[in-house]
Amino acid sequence: MLFNSLSFVVFLIVVLALYYSKILSWTGKKRMLLLSSYVFYGMWNPPLVILLWISTVVDWTAGKKLATLENKKKRKLWLLLSMVVNLGFLGFFKYGNFLLENFTAILQSIGIEYEALPMDIILPMGISFYTFQTMSYTIDMYYRKGERARTFLDFALYVTFFPQLVAGPIVRAKDLITQFYEPKKATIHQFLWGLFLLTIGVFQKVVLADALLSSTSDKVFDAGKLLHGVDAWIGTLAFSGQIFFDFAGYSTCAIGIALMLGIILPDNFRYPYASIGFSDLWRRWHISLSSWLRDYLYIPLGGNRHGITRMYVALMLTMLLGGLWHGAAWTFVIWGALHGIYLVGERLLKKLIPIKINAWNGIFLAFLTYTLVNITWVFFRAKGFATANDMITSMFFLNPDGSKILGIAEIGKVVIVITGLFLCHWFMRNTSMKEVSLKTPSWVLGVGWAVLFFLICLAQGSGEQFIYFQF
Amino acid sequence: MNLKKSVGIAVVLGIAFIAIWELYVRSLGYVSELDDNKALWAIQRAKVDKLSSDDIVLLGSSRVHFDIQLNEWEEATGVRPIMLASDGTTPTPIFKEIVEETDFNGTVVIGVAPALFFSQPGKGFMWDRPTKRLRHYYEQTYAQRANHYLSLPLERTFSFLNASEEEWSDDIDLKTLVNNIKIGNRLPEGRPPFNNFGFVDADRNVTMFEKTKTDTAFANGIVKIWLGGIERRPTPVVDSVILYYQPLIEKLKKRGGNAIFIRCPSSGKLREKENEIYSRTVCWDELLLQSGLNGYHFEDYTQLNQFTCPEESHLFSTDARIFTKELVKILLEDQQISNLKTR
Numbered sequence: 001m002l003f004n005s006l007s008f009v010v011f012l013i014v015v016l017a018l019y020y021s022k023i024l025s026w027t028g029k030k031r032m033l034l035l036s037s038y039v040f041y042g043m044w045n046p047p048l049v050i051l052l053w054i055s056t057v058v059d060w061t062a063g064k065k066l067a068t069l070e071n072k073k074k075r076k077l078w079l080l081l082s083m084v085v086n087l088g089f090l091g092f093f094k095y096g097n098f099l100l101e102n103f104t105a106i107l108q109s110i111g112i113e114y115e116a117l118p119m120d121i122i123l124p125m126g127i128s129f130y131t132f133q134t135m136s137y138t139i140d141m142y143y144r145k146g147e148r149a150r151t152f153l154d155f156a157l158y159v160t161f162f163p164q165l166v167a168g169p170i171v172r173a174k175d176l177i178t179q180f181y182e183p184k185k186a187t188i189h190q191f192l193w194g195l196f197l198l199t200i201g202v203f204q205k206v207v208l209a210d211a212l213l214s215s216t217s218d219k220v221f222d223a224g225k226l227l228h229g230v231d232a233w234i235g236t237l238a239f240s241g242q243i244f245f246d247f248a249g250y251s252t253c254a255i256g257i258a259l260m261l262g263i264i265l266p267d268n269f270r271y272p273y274a275s276i277g278f279s280d281l282w283r284r285w286h287i288s289l290s291s292w293l294r295d296y297l298y299i300p301l302g303g304n305r306h307g308i309t310r311m312y313v314a315l316m317l318t319m320l321l322g323g324l325w326h327g328a329a330w331t332f333v334i335w336g337a338l339h340g341i342y343l344v345g346e347r348l349l350k351k352l353i354p355i356k357i358n359a360w361n362g363i364f365l366a367f368l369t370y371t372l373v374n375i376t377w378v379f380f381r382a383k384g385f386a387t388a389n390d391m392i393t394s395m396f397f398l399n400p401d402g403s404k405i406l407g408i409a410e411i412g413k414v415v416i417v418i419t420g421l422f423l424c425h426w427f428m429r430n431t432s433m434k435e436v437s438l439k440t441p442s443w444v445l446g447v448g449w450a451v452l453f454f455l456i457c458l459a460q461g462s463g464e465q466f467i468y469f470q471f
Numbered sequence: 472m473n474l475k476k477s478v479g480i481a482v483v484l485g486i487a488f489i490a491i492w493e494l495y496v497r498s499l500g501y502v503s504e505l506d507d508n509k510a511l512w513a514i515q516r517a518k519v520d521k522l523s524s525d526d527i528v529l530l531g532s533s534r535v536h537f538d539i540q541l542n543e544w545e546e547a548t549g550v551r552p553i554m555l556a557s558d559g560t561t562p563t564p565i566f567k568e569i570v571e572e573t574d575f576n577g578t579v580v581i582g583v584a585p586a587l588f589f590s591q592p593g594k595g596f597m598w599d600r601p602t603k604r605l606r607h608y609y610e611q612t613y614a615q616r617a618n619h620y621l622s623l624p625l626e627r628t629f630s631f632l633n634a635s636e637e638e639w640s641d642d643i644d645l646k647t648l649v650n651n652i653k654i655g656n657r658l659p660e661g662r663p664p665f666n667n668f669g670f671v672d673a674d675r676n677v678t679m680f681e682k683t684k685t686d687t688a689f690a691n692g693i694v695k696i697w698l699g700g701i702e703r704r705p706t707p708v709v710d711s712v713i714l715y716y717q718p719l720i721e722k723l724k725k726r727g728g729n730a731i732f733i734r735c736p737s738s739g740k741l742r743e744k745e746n747e748i749y750s751r752t753v754c755w756d757e758l759l760l761q762s763g764l765n766g767y768h769f770e771d772y773t774q775l776n777q778f779t780c781p782e783e784s785h786l787f788s789t790d791a792r793i794f795t796k797e798l799v800k801i802l803l804e805d806q807q808i809s810n811l812k813t814r
Contacts, residue, residue: 006625007617043614192474211646408655442473446480453481454488459645460634 001043003198003253004206004461011040012257019261026183030153033261037162041125048124051089056159058085059134060152066141067148075142082138086131094128096121098328126166128325132292134159137173139296146174154180163257167250169268169288176263184262193434196449197256200433203452204249206461208417213242216414219405221381221391228402230411232394236374238414239381241421244273247286270432273373274425276357276365278342281373293322312347316340326380331388335379342372363426370422493631496643500682501630504670507558507677508636509607510619515675516608518553519569524576524727525809527552528569530562531582532597534735537669537785539580541676543795548803549811552580554675558637560601561587563715566730568605570719576728578808583734583758583766585749586700589707592715623673640664663695668782678788684781693782694741701744709754713761720762731807732758732766733798736776741783765807772801 001008015036019029042049062082069075091099100116107114137158140146149155158177164170186194220227220235227235251268258265268288275281282290301314316337323336355361375392382388394402428436437445505511519528527550529535535556545551555565562581569575582588587597607615626632634644640651641664668683668690682689720730734755737745749755751768759766769775774797778790786794802808 001614005614005618006621007614010617010621043617044612046613189474192478195478196474207645211644212649215646215650404657406657407653408657409652410650411657412654413649413652438472440472442476443480445472445474446477447484449477449481450484450488453485454492455645457489458492458631458648460632 001040003250003257004202007043011036016260020185027153029183030157030180033162034153034157034160037157037160037165040162041160041165044125045122048122051093051124051127052130052160055086055089055131055134056156058082059138059159060149060155062138063141063148063155066138079138079142082135086135089124090127090131093121093124095324095328129168129170130159130165132289132325133170136170136292136296140173146172147178149173149177150181161258161263163254163261163263164265167247167254168286169251169254169265170292171265171288175266179263186260186262190262191260194256194259194261196437196445197252197259197433199256199449199452199456201249201251201253201256203456204245204252206459207452207455209242209245209249210461211459212413212417213238213245216406216410217242217381221383221387223403223405226390226399226402227394228404229394229397229399231402231404231406232391233374234406234411234414236378236381236391236395237418240273240370240374240377241414241418243377243380244269244421271425271428273370273422274366274429275369276362277346277369278339278372279346281369282339282343289322289325293318293325297321312344315343319343331379331382331385334385334388335376338376338379342376366426366429367422489631493629496631496633501633501643502670503627503630503632505623505626505673506635507671507675508619509604510611510615511671511673511675512555512557512604513608513611514619515553515555516604519555519573519575522553522575522577525550525811526575526577527808528575528577528579529554529556529582530565530569530579531556531733531735532560532562532584532587533558534584534737534785535580535582535733536675537677537679538735538791538794539798540788540792540795541674543792544799547796547799547810547812548808550809551674556582557601557604559587559597561590561597562601563588563592563712564598564601564605566716567719570723570728574726576723576726579723579728579730581730581732583732583755585707585734585745585754586704589709589712589749589754590704591708592711635667637667639667641666662699663692665696666692668693669785679781679785679791684787690782693784694739697741697782697784698744701741701748704748707749707754709757713758716758716762720764729807730764731802732762732764734766734768734770736769736778736780736786736794737784738778738780739783765805767798767801772797775801 001011015033018024018032024032038049038052041052059082062078065078066075069078096119100119104114104116137146137149137155141148149158154177157180158171158173161171161176217235217239220231221239223231248269255265255267266288268286270284270287272281272285275284298314298318301317302310303314304311319336319340320333321336323332323334323339326332326335355365357365375395378391378395379388382391390399393399522528527544527548529539529552533556536554536558539552539554539556541551541554556562557565566579566581569579590597592598622632631643634642634647638647640647666689667680669677669679671677683693684690723730732755736742751770755766755768767775775794778786778794781787785791799808803810
């Protein structure tokens, strides 16, 4: 079920009505939320709810054993079981076809004729998100970093909580399970702020990503021919905006919906296109994933504790795997590699040229960072290396005879939206929507809210899927 | 910040904005109508699995869609056909799917719009569009079904809910409104505006807009699209199409089913072009000869050849009703279909 759909509106109204009715105890409400979460997921593909159940049961059992057992070998085996099941699901459903394709290509490259039958594997929606979430629980249990879930119901709800089930934020057990222990009820202020966030999130997705940017980005990346530099840049800028509004929109909706239930989810985006440098970017973009990768991959790989070379290797490996997390294709690996190179390069440069950031050089460096990020988006969006190569050469104006496929109005539309996005991120980079809203007169917020609502209705989104569902 | 006050203002203003916009679009002549999208189509497709040997399935492009009126057909025979014709498509992939994936043993009426029908199987937008609809039929989620059913009452109520899967130039959703803005001449002149000229009801029966008949400029705009389209079409593909149909027809007949080809009217310059590019002897006659099926070409029957299409390709609704009645009479006389009313 998508947040930007009519069925979700009905679903949410029913869930809220039951949640705030007096007929259910707190345990009853949690059971209702769990059942609703399965319905939310099952409305897409009911049999795949079984995967969620398996993940839940395996990690609940593993967590319980890890919390009670003292034998190191047995503890390792329980952790291994959890990893094998979760990564096994991820490997089979997400990377099965990719691995088979590469295996076939390797055999063919050494002269062995082999044609594998296509496996036609369905990618379960949001599998990368919920497997990472449950894995964080068992890993924390293994390192005795947290308290185990008190009841199976609390744990199952942690794995399946519908607002963040399919596209995050990836929440740690200590931040979410503990909120389920005591009855939760949103204050009227929280409820309305949650509703406002939901409106903002749907606006980002339906109006900005789908209605204003997606068609330009699709037109450019699916053109199938060499493009003029301006067209290539505009298409890439449009995609940079589309993916931000799509994904940040989902996270904002998730945070808002949870808040309407009185549950607080962490921020997932903090105005990333105003980042000054790439370390800053990854503290602002998909925060829950980057912190997961830091805690469960980069630090276990050695982090910065074993010298500079090892640190750079750990950084590169983390970013390469982070790229692969986003999709089973080599283009995503290149995307990750570019970010890794940027991060390593930035650290090297910082040592050589110490720069004191002020407002003037700050906006320039933010713009430079954003420009370099756009180069990486080409590999993220292109369906193959040929397209990516054509786009990159066009963006460096190496194809002077490239086709012009965008009209002036369309270019203007993207320039206006993206300039607005960049400036908004710049002016908001050290504050938050909440802080700004506190300084805004109520009537101004009300008028703005009405305009957002009207534009959502005018956009008439046909329930386009969120880009990150495929990850 | 007083959020209660903000939400109050937002609700009042939000409703006011919607109401003003709704009144404005109505003043422009927009009416509330259903979107003839893949979800609406899939509901009709699902019905095929439950049909009997007396039933009729209509396949084809927009000509069958506009020209055959379901009420008139039902009135004459007691059978309400299932409308699976889709605008701008070839019926071939749908026919293949019905033959191969269902047990349907009734009659399939296949519309032959030459430029779309005699196109390379498996290629081009005329093939991709029905394939997408089929894919949706098989892969639609429960959420998508629910969304569709929930959207129907809204689409029937509000005229501003006008975004269509067809992406007409005169849709009034935000994306179309923005994309319709043209500045400068960075690009060569593109396709002229392609405006919607009919609306469907829940079982996909089409009614042509009155203005298509009364507003010559509006109709001529659509004619430009047809003429531009036919000029760009590649050479007719006859043999491959017939070869594609032959085993399917055999399979359908073996289980007691039947198929009929029909060629609906066209007029003016478009008809001239069609006759020139898709000559009857090379295309239509050969199709009937090699498929062994009965075919009904509007030019062969005076009662079917009495109409002028307002935009040269489709019948106005009053004419479509007469056309349907006359076609049904002919089919009944030839015992191609059953009349449950007289049985």
